[in-house]
Amino acid sequence: MSWKTPTDVFRYVCARPRGFSLAFRLTAWYTTSSFLLVAAATALLYFGLAANLKRLSERLLADELDVCRALVHERAGDSHALREEAEIDSAIRKYEKFYVRVIGERGAALATTEGMDEELSAARVARAAAENQGRVFWLESPGGTPYRVLVAAVPTGIGNRAWTLQVAVELAQENEVLGRYRMWVWAVLCAAAFFCPAVGYVIARRGTAPLRQVADTARHVSSSSLSQRIQSGGYPSEIAALADTFNAMLARLEESFARLSRFSADIAHELRTPVNNIRGESEVALAKARTAAEYHDALESCLEEAVRLSGLIESLLFLARSESPGDHLKRESLDVGALVSDVRDYYEAAASEAGVALEVQCGPNVSGHADRALLQRALGNLVQNALSHTPPGGAIRLAARRSGERLEIEIADTGTGISPGALPHVFDRFFRADPARARIAGGTGLGLAIVRQIVFLHRGDIQIASELGQGTTISITLPAAEPQIKPQPAPC
C-alpha cells in the first residue's frame, strides 16, 4: 500500500504546529490512497475483461466469414449449402444468436439465416457497412438487441464476380457477463470504502502510539523529575532517533540542573567560611574588655575575611556576567609577546621567592586581537595556579606563538600534576584537586573556571594535559584575527 514514511509525516507535522491529529491525517492518506488503488485495479480488470470478450466475438465473426468465404468460393452455385451453413451455425448456438446473409452481385439476398431480416435488414447493414468500411461494427436491432456485425466482399470463383457476406453476432451474452462483473466492482468498491478508513485508522493509531508515549514522558518531565527517560528499545528507527535525541536533551538538562544546584550549594558553602570567621572573630572580641592592640588585631582579621569575600563575589559576578548573552569583549589588537612578559614581570618576584624559574618563550611579532584585560587575567590565573602547584626547584614555561589564524599560548609547569580522575573537573567552579591545601593558599577555586570562561568568550579552545609528579601543561588556542561573527554566549 502506498504509505508516507514517518519522516515525511514528521516534517509535515512540524511544519504545521497545530491542526488535525497525526492519526487523522495518516488515516485520511491511507484511506484515499488505498481506495484509489482498489478502484484503479477493479477498473483495469473490468476493461480488460470487456476487451477480451470483444476480441473473442470478433474472432467468431472472422471464423464464420472464412467458412462462408470458402463455401462461396468453392461452391458458388450451391445456394443450398450456403443456406444450410447459415442455418446450422445459428441453430447450434442457443445463447449467442448468429446470423449470416449472402448477397449476390445484383444486390439480392441469396441466403439468409432465419430471423435475420427482422433483426437486421440487408439495407441497414449495407448502409452501416459503407460508413465503417470493412471494420467490425456495432448495430442495434429495431427491438434494441445489440449486434456485432462484419461485412465483406467475397470472390465467387466464377469469373470475377464477387458476392457480399453479412455476418452478425448477438451481444446479449457479453453484456450480461459485463453487467454482472460491474455489480461485483461496485460491491468491492463499497467494501473498500468501508474497510480502508477502518484499517487505516487502526494502522495509524498503532503507528503513532510510540509518539504518544514520547509525548507522555515529555509531559511528565519537570525540574524535579529530570531523571525520566524514554525507553528507546522496540520503537521504529525514526521514533527511536527522536527518543534518543530527547533523552540526550534530558541528560544535558539534568546535568545543567545538577551543576546549577551544586553551584548554589558551593557558593553557600564558600560564603559560609569567611562569614563565620567574621562573626566569630567579632563575637569573641566583644565578649570581654580587651586592649587596643587586641581590638586592632580582631578588626584586621575581619577585614581580611571581608576582602576574601569581596574577591569571591567579584569572581562570581564575573562568571555570571560572562555567561549572559551579549558581547563582553573589548577586543583590541595587541602585542601578545609584551603581554606575556608583563605577566612574567608581575609574577617574577613571587616565583623567585618560591624557588621556581619562570621562563618566557615567545617569537617576535606575536600579535592578536583579544581583550587585553581579560587575557592578562587568564594568563595571570594560570601562572598563579602553576606557582602554587610547583615545588621549589621547578620551572614554569610560558610560550606564545602565532600559527596562521590561530594564537597559541601554552603554560607548562614541572609541578605536582593532577590525577587523571580530577583532570576533567579542573575547570569546574569551586573544584579543588586538594581542598585542604588550596584553602590555605587562599584560592577561591574559581581561577581556572574564569580562565576557561575567558577563552570561551574569545571563541577559543583550552586543553589540559597532566601527569602526576611530572607537571601540567595547559594549551590555549584563540582566533587571532578580528571575528566576523558576533560572539555567542559561551556554553556554561
Add this chain to the structure above:
Amino acid sequence: MKLLVVEDDLKTASFLKRGFAEAGFVVDTAADGPAALRALQSAAFDLIVLDLMLPGMDGLHILTWLRESGVASSVLILTARDSVEDRVTGLELGADDYLVKPFAFAELLARARSILRRPQTREPAILRVGDLELDLAAHRAARAGRRLELTAREFLLLALLVRKQGEVLTRTMIAQSVWDMNFSGDTNVVDVSVRRLRGKMDDPFPRKLLRTIRGVGYVLENPD
C-alpha cells in the same frame, strides 16, 4: 573640602562619614534622593559620593538634575550595579569616577583625592620622605645618603609609594600602576615585591618608613 555622601544604607553612610572626616573632609550625608536635593540646594559641595540605588529617586536622576541645574561639584558614583551599561550611563551623565561595591575604603579615598586634586604644579625632580631621596629623572634612589640598588620595577613601586606618601595603597592599585595588571589575583604577588623593596630600603635602617596595613595594603610615610 566639603563632601556630600548620598547613601541609603545607614552603616555604609556612617563609615563613609567617619572615614572621610578622619581624612580631613567636611562631610554631610543624605539618605535618599529628596534629602540629597535639599542638601545640594542649600550648600555647595566639592565632591558628591553618590549611591545609584536610592529610595525615592534613582541616583542617575540626581546626577541628571545636578548637571541640568549647572552644579559644578564633582561626582563619584558608588554602587553595587556594575554592568558595563551602568558604568557607561553614569560616566556619560557626567560622573567623574565610578567605584563598585564592595570596595576598599583606601581606594575610595585615593580616587576622591585624585578627583579633587588641583592641577599639579610641576613635580619636583627629587622627592623626599624622611631621609629617603628619590631622583625621578636619574632613576636613582638613596637613603641616608647611601645609594639603593633597585630593579626597574622596584623603582617604579617606590616612586608610586613616595608620590602617594601618607595614602594607603591597596594591592590592586599597586598592581595596576606598577605592572599594568588589571586584576589583583589571589596570592601575595604584590606582597613579595613589597617585601623585597622593603629589604633594600627599610630593613637596613632603624627608622621604618613603609608600613603594612593589614587587609588593605601599604603606606609610605615619615613616622615623625
